[in-house]
Amino acid sequence: MYPSKFDYHRPSSVQEAVQILSSNPDAKVLAGGHSLIPVMKLRLAAPAALVDIGRIDALQGISRSNGSLSIGACVTYNEIANSADVQAAAPVLAEAAGQIGDRQVRYRGTIGGNLSHADPASDLPAAALALGATLHVTGTGGSRSVSASDFFVDLMMTALQPDEILTSVEIEAAAAGTGSAYVKFEHPASGYALCGAAAVVTRGAGGSCTAASLCFNGVSSTAVSASDVASSLVGSDLSDDAIVSAVSGLSIPDATGDMFASAGYRQELAKSIGIQALLAARDRA
Amino acid sequence: MGISIELEVNGAGVSKEVEPRLLLAHLLREELGLTGTKIGCDTSQCGSCTILLDGQAVKSCTVLAVQADGSEITTIEGLANGEYHPVQQAFWDNHGLQCGFCTPGMIISCVDLLSTNPQPSEDEIRHGLEGNLCRCTGYHNIVRAVQDAAETMNG
Numbered sequence: 001m002y003p004s005k006f007d008y009h010r011p012s013s014v015q016e017a018v019q020i021l022s023s024n025p026d027a028k029v030l031a032g033g034h035s036l037i038p039v040m041k042l043r044l045a046a047p048a049a050l051v052d053i054g055r056i057d058a059l060q061g062i063s064r065s066n067g068s069l070s071i072g073a074c075v076t077y078n079e080i081a082n083s084a085d086v087q088a089a090a091p092v093l094a095e096a097a098g099q100i101g102d103r104q105v106r107y108r109g110t111i112g113g114n115l116s117h118a119d120p121a122s123d124l125p126a127a128a129l130a131l132g133a134t135l136h137v138t139g140t141g142g143s144r145s146v147s148a149s150d151f152f153v154d155l156m157m158t159a160l161q162p163d164e165i166l167t168s169v170e171i172e173a174a175a176a177g178t179g180s181a182y183v184k185f186e187h188p189a190s191g192y193a194l195c196g197a198a199a200v201v202t203r204g205a206g207g208s209c210t211a212a213s214l215c216f217n218g219v220s221s222t223a224v225s226a227s228d229v230a231s232s233l234v235g236s237d238l239s240d241d242a243i244v245s246a247v248s249g250l251s252i253p254d255a256t257g258d259m260f261a262s263a264g265y266r267q268e269l270a271k272s273i274g275i276q277a278l279l280a281a282r283d284r285a
Numbered sequence: 286m287g288i289s290i291e292l293e294v295n296g297a298g299v300s301k302e303v304e305p306r307l308l309l310a311h312l313l314r315e316e317l318g319l320t321g322t323k324i325g326c327d328t329s330q331c332g333s334c335t336i337l338l339d340g341q342a343v344k345s346c347t348v349l350a351v352q353a354d355g356s357e358i359t360t361i362e363g364l365a366n367g368e369y370h371p372v373q374q375a376f377w378d379n380h381g382l383q384c385g386f387c388t389p390g391m392i393i394s395c396v397d398l399l400s401t402n403p404q405p406s407e408d409e410i411r412h413g414l415e416g417n418l419c420r421c422t423g424y425h426n427i428v429r430a431v432q433d434a435a436e437t438m439n440g
Contacts, residue, residue: 002306002308003306005304005306007305008305008351030349037329037347037349038329038347040306041308041328050305052351052352054352078341101416102417103342103416104332104342104343104394104416105329105344105416108347190330191415
């Protein structure tokens with residue numbers, strides 16, 4: 001299967017890339033290509049031009065400074081899953097990245113492509129949301145920062161403007177006493193999440209919960225945060241009972257129903273997977 | 286509009302002018318005649334088209350030839366060096382194939398797996414090969430072949 005014809009651009013800087021995007025309204029950004037090329041081969045997408053950002057130096061690499069972690073948009077899942085810096089500062093991101101697709105896919109797919117594609121059944125959006133990640137984007141008008149909670153607008157829609165590129169993802173390193181986990185119930189053929197839960201909990205000096213977040217992939221049109229569950233956990237002792245009771249009231253607004261699983265099934269799945277993720281996160285805190 | 290690319294394929298330099306939409310799998314098979322690389326599903330799932338791109342196993346049906354510009358590529362044809370690569374020999378010795386269609390991609394993935402994890406457990410082998418499908422379901426012998434190859438390569 002060949003994609004439709006397109007013009008190919010390989011800019012060497014972000015500035016050059018956004019200029020090309022702004023003058024080619026029907027252009028798409030190409031990074032690892034593992035979401036874009038398959039849909040182009042199926043002719044579900046036929047962009048007039050591709051802007052290949054895969055070789056822009058400024059979009060590569062992982063760095064840690066002053067307690068914050070910065071991941072370039074073109075860093076691959078494999079690099080994230082195996083990075084000692086990510087494993088130390090944001091282990092739930094490494095855990096989620098290591099569960100995407102298969103090893104061949106993890107060598108090519110990138111964090112920037114994943115988050116910009118905003119497939120709700122992918123694994124990174126909930127992890128980014130649970131970690132309170134900040135997404136740095138650049139367009140012809142300059143650069144700005146968007147919180148993960150504002151980034152995912154709707155099914156495969158983000159806050160990115162047509163001439164903007166996600167350049168890096170910034171995450172505050174986990175505080176002492178923090179544990180996290182990503183647990184996924186995947187479709188057995190595709191590996192995509194029917195439900196994926198990213199949980200992050202922090203225990204204070206006395207052992208009680210001082211901060212919590214629980215976010216889901218796969219259950220709604222975007223990654224969603226179960227903020228009611230999280231707030232009811234704060235102050236608790238994070239016992240099994242406290243976690244089960246906090247999750248029992250979980251309700252996913254506009255849960256997805258499709259050929260694989262009904263909305264009601266996903267609601268129940270989210271409770272079960274959410275409990276598993278919180279229990280694992282607590283045990284690591 | 287053709288784009289000029291330069292690659293090293295199985296140790297030999299290749300210069301080509303290609304259409305941007307040309308997939309790496311098609312470059313290898315149709316332009317370079319390296320038909321050992323198979324195209325099975327064409328939807329990035331089956332792994333039959335797996336090749337090594339700068340030492341990493343990737344699905345060549347999901348990479349544009351222009352993205353591979355400047356890279357080193359190893360296909361199944363480039364693995365043997367006078368004698369079979371230990372993974373090829375182990376597939377032979379353990380009958381790690383039935384129809385053989387998935388075998389080139391399977392072997393390349395095994396080479397990649399063993400380069401990052403020289404002594405994988407059975408579980409790690411099965412998970413490490415999740416990107417390669419064998420529709421004859423010959424997985425048991427494939428796993429035995431990988432264990433055998435690991436033993437030979439660590440020997």
